[in-house]
């Protein structure tokens with residue numbers, strides 16, 4: 001613990017909140033810290049490095065009280081135990097219960113339990129957000145909306161969407177989630193900021209970490225293909241021929257054997 005070398009970027013400030021973003025680790029993970037100005041309480045979404053965020057918050061007089069997980073892939077939960085260890089206080093950790101289908105558990109976790117393609121309200125500090133259950137990348141992926149932000153995790157990156165060929169993923173559910181989110185997005189303020197779980201380049205070669213919603217809906221290849229069968233089925237980022245996909249196939253096969 002100590003001083004941090006690289007300060008996070010303030011990507012949104014309103015009269016109610018501050019949102020900080022930092023890219024951490026070798027996998028281009030984007031972490032987001034949402035701070036309630038009224039209470040100085042903060043929620044960290046998908047922490048990759050627990051000590052980093054603890055040190056930053058301590059220096060700023062901010063108290064992390066909650067950890068929200070968009071999903072349970074290791075690069076999104078790596079910092080949870082670290083943060084619990086360094087903070088020395090009880091933190092509320094939230095994730096959707098369908099992530100248990102991947103075998104994810106965490107001591108003392110609080111599960112969201114609403115059905116797929118529906119939403120619930122969630123408060124922390126003096127702020128209220130909407131938690132949308134948007135499976136496809138994983139069984140219980142959530143997308144967080146409200147107060148001028150849309151945190152999309154690995155459901156939607158700025159230029160495309162998350163892969164669906166990892167263990168527990170589903171191409172059909174991903175498509176249904178994107179159709180569901182298209183309706184949600186259509187009624188959000190175009191000035192809202194979209195904050196994805198990874199920094200991946202757009203089709204035009206630029207590589208931003210934040211986009212305004214009105215620019216995001218133009219730039220996102222997945223959202224622009226989801227309404228057309230041919231376009232959707234031709235997307236080349238839904239599945240990859242790599243070791244992680246092979247591992248997912250082995251896990252699925254093992255599950256089938258266990259059932260027989």
Ligand SMILES: [Fe+2]
Pocket residue numbers: 071073137154162
């Ligand atoms: Fe992921």
